[in-house]
Amino acid sequence: MGQRQGETAVIFASVRNGDDAAGYDAAAIAMERLAARQPGYRGIESARGADGAGITVSYWADDAAALAWRDQPDHVAIREAGRRRWYDSYRVTVCTVTRAYDWNRA
Helix, strand or coil, rough: CCCCCEEEEEEEEEEEECHHHHHHHHHHHHHHHHHHHCCCCCEEEEEEEECCCCEEEEEEEEEEHHHHHHHCCCHHHHHHHHHHHHHHEEEEEEEEEEEEECCCCC
């Protein structure tokens, strides 16, 4: 995970409807690659359960970088496609990381 203190975290909690899994997977890969090329991008973590509930957290240098990602035209288009085709619901929460730490079994 690395140092996150002071970064902006965008938490995307969603429920997928199960439709068009191949289209969703392709879009998710494309968005992850696109995000990684954006100024201020710091990383991403994601998990999804068998019930379709998932959470993705993307990390940005600051709020301006996160807002630029929100407004990036290809991201806007995929977000709209997600509303039409892949999601039953989602929630976005944006916050500043005040503390972060890791633990790994050695």
